[in-house]
Amino acid sequence: MSMHSSSTDSRVGALPQPYLLFLGDTTEPGYAKTAFGLRDWAADRCVGEWSCGATVSTGLTTLTPVEARARGARGLVIGVANAGGVIPDGWIGALVEAMEAGLDIVSGMHMRLADIPQLAAAATRLRRSLIDIRTPPHDIPVASGRKRSGKRLLTVGTDCALGKKYTALALARAFAARGVAVDFRASGQTGILIAGGGIPLDAVVADFEAGAAELLSPAAAPLHWDVIEGQGSLFHPAYAGVSLGLLHGSQPDAFVVCHEPGRTHVLGHPDFALPDIEEVIDLTLRLGRRTNPAIRCVGVSLNTARLDADAAQQLFSRESRRLGLPVADPMRGGEAFDRLVAAALEEPARG
Amino acid sequence: MSMHSSSTDSRVGALPQPYLLFLGDTTEPGYAKTAFGLRDWAADRCVGEWSCGATVSTGLTTLTPVEARARGARGLVIGVANAGGVIPDGWIGALVEAMEAGLDIVSGMHMRLADIPQLAAAATRLRRSLIDIRTPPHDIPVASGRKRSGKRLLTVGTDCALGKKYTALALARAFAARGVAVDFRASGQTGILIAGGGIPLDAVVADFEAGAAELLSPAAAPLHWDVIEGQGSLFHPAYAGVSLGLLHGSQPDAFVVCHEPGRTHVLGHPDFALPDIEEVIDLTLRLGRRTNPAIRCVGVSLNTARLDADAAQQLFSRESRRLGLPVADPMRGGEAFDRLVAAALEEPARG
Known part of the structure; x- marks a missing residue:
């Protein structure tokens, strides 16, 4: 089975792996599906989890960003998706801490990481990447409705x-x-x-x-x-x-x-x-x-x-x-x- | 009757009126509905029409941008909406000519005017505005589904x-x-x-x-x-x-x-x-x-x-x-x- 889509952004292939999974301050398990999904289907690429007050857990080892970096982590993945895809102010300190430990930040939220001034400034200062995977390609056509083979x-x-x-x-x-x-x-x-x-x-x-x-x-x-x-x-x-x-x-x-x-x-x-x-x-x-x-x-x-x-x-x-x-x-x-x-x-x- | 929506971009109220309606090279009347709509519901704010090879017409007087400007026009409105909302290369010369005549450009297409380098450069050079009205507000919430009064x-x-x-x-x-x-x-x-x-x-x-x-x-x-x-x-x-x-x-x-x-x-x-x-x-x-x-x-x-x-x-x-x-x-x-x-x-x- 190929997990790849030939039609999508090749940049995604260069995501900074393995990951530290970030759970924010999430208390609703239904919103932590990104973290659970990575644990269940990409466990070999997850070194542990971290949060700033979450009651939800993936069951993976809790590691600080510094500890995760020492075990090989290269990216911190925001593992939760609340309604609206917003990054709360209360998470920003933790995300900066992760960058200070040497991790890039990967987000699937609607709100773009680079649109948050503190994160943009920290990324520049620390030479870390802010990667928004919820960015669709630019060349999407209007649907034709034509039947495709397969x-x-x-x-x-x-x-x-x-x-x-x-x-x-x-x-x-x-x-x-x-x-x-x-x-x-x-x-x-x-x-x-x-x-x-x-x-x-x-x-x-x-x-x-x-x-x-x-x-x-x-x-x-x-x-x-x-x-x-x-x-x-x-x-x-x-x-x-x-x-x-x-x-x-x-x-x-x-x-x-x-x-x-x-x-x-x-x-x-x-x-x-x-x-x-x-x-x-x-x-x-x-x-x-x-x-x-x-x-x-x-x-x-x-x-x-x-x-x-x-x-x-x-x-x-x-x-x-x-x-x-x-x-x-x-x-x-x-x-x-x-x-x-x-x-x-x-x-x-x-x- | 109020035609105003209290919840929307106040900038729209400052559109450069009256308008010259631009029909591009459109041959399909179904795609000229913006021009027809303005003729039918805002005729007092339309001085005429112009095109670069369209066979569709609103029936308004054909005016060059220079003639329209002389009759008071302040904006050229792209009056057609093809599938996908794309501005074809063949229109760009005409849009620059309109700016040279002193008109701002108003577009409801998906493609943003300022993203077309020739238009952006001409607007800067001629101190004209490129106004994209198909830009939604930035603060749209996820629907609540809650019943509203009225x-x-x-x-x-x-x-x-x-x-x-x-x-x-x-x-x-x-x-x-x-x-x-x-x-x-x-x-x-x-x-x-x-x-x-x-x-x-x-x-x-x-x-x-x-x-x-x-x-x-x-x-x-x-x-x-x-x-x-x-x-x-x-x-x-x-x-x-x-x-x-x-x-x-x-x-x-x-x-x-x-x-x-x-x-x-x-x-x-x-x-x-x-x-x-x-x-x-x-x-x-x-x-x-x-x-x-x-x-x-x-x-x-x-x-x-x-x-x-x-x-x-x-x-x-x-x-x-x-x-x-x-x-x-x-x-x-x-x-x-x-x-x-x-x-x-x-x-x-x-x-």
Whole structure:
């Protein structure tokens, strides 16, 4: 499996690795998904974690920037993504301390590091780099809507931050293990840090959103699969437009719905009930058919990190019967996930 | 009626008026909607038109920049918006000539004037201003999804460039004529030039799209109406994400579907059939209910510029019976439009 995207900024390949993961003052685990993602999918490139008052932890060794530098770290990665992608004033002292210890700063936030005067001044003084990976390419075209060769799978969700990236990474890994030509296509900052390429789709100007999705998964060999990391949710009161542009531009042949059992409301929006899985399937089919009439749902991915193994297996069986689809947790693997992978790779029934 | 938006860049109020309308080398009338919009809604601020090989005309007097300056023009407005918002190399000589004649340049294109070296150099040399009105404010929040006081109407469409802005302007004018407190809220470059304020929603970073729509129509008095200019179409292969973010953030109580009879395919995308009006109503209701469960369709606006008066009236009657809704062309006014305005202002039936 190649984790690289041929269409993206080659600069990302030169990120200062290995990383020290910075957790800021984060108390909400849902916002630390960049740090968790790097721990889970790029552990060999993470030396430890550091924070300025966070209650969230990746479980990696806590190291000061000086200690991390001594163990080989070259970059401090901001491992959290709060709503809006803002770098709070309270983090700036810590980021300067990291630069003083010899680390470059890597950020996937919307706010650009170089736009914060204290950071810009410290970087100049200390000759360190401020690297914003949430910067899309400059030459994104308006979407054409034209069908591209190759096969595509998109992960979609009932909400943000519940497994779309992990599901895509696990599916790409499983496809490769079965000898299928596949690329993981990263659409968000954590995926880009893991894959070494991609396009930060939530940072693209709205008119070019579907065009960016077309660029992210270019025409490929007929049997090649792109497994595309989804963003947001069609039911999210702030981010649904991002999800729709990504859906239209990806033109997926197949999609997997990602959900966290027990989550009842949109993260950070307690007035918004989460949609049912069936609603997400139905709306994704309806909207996705606009650019790929053959779109189909091939399964459901449940994030069962909070359940024990027996409860998870029972849930997969029950939901699979109810929905008539494979249901699995990619992080647990097993027969349930094998069935989901097989359904994704199966040629759809005709007519 | 106030055409001003209190939430937008005050700089727009200082645009160099009156205008000379520049049509570039445009041959597709659908792309000249900025020039047509200014002619139709701000004629008192337009001295004439000019081009470098366009076959499209507004019908205003053709004037060179020198002649326009002599008649009082202070700005040349780029009156066309091609796909992608790019300023072709072939226009640059003409834009420099306009500056040499003493005109500032006003653009609503995505490409920024100051990013074109020849224009930047000429502006510096000639002490002229390059004004990009497609620049959104810097402080747009992520959408909250919270209900705001006041009433809102959004114009939606079966496609781009078929009457969403004209319909919103005509409705706002008609509301005001009936003594209703109302603001027209501009979401695109032409609307902003007409209204003197607004937010260019297609130029906002995708994550903030719905947030920008919330900012565009802030909380207001309970009986006040915002009539919001729609963008794109939920069925557009490139711009649907823009339309969904605007729908979610606008939280409209009422919407009007805009359509051009006889248009069968998406402008610039001949492989994409236009949706039926009923499909647009159904999908707008389904998606709009996410942020306003009380959303309702109050009528259909048909752009009948290519029909004669009898054919238009027959079409309104036939479509109104078929759809069970008021159907009118706001530019023709008359009883059909009065019924549409009345339906929009009517209190919705309970339960």
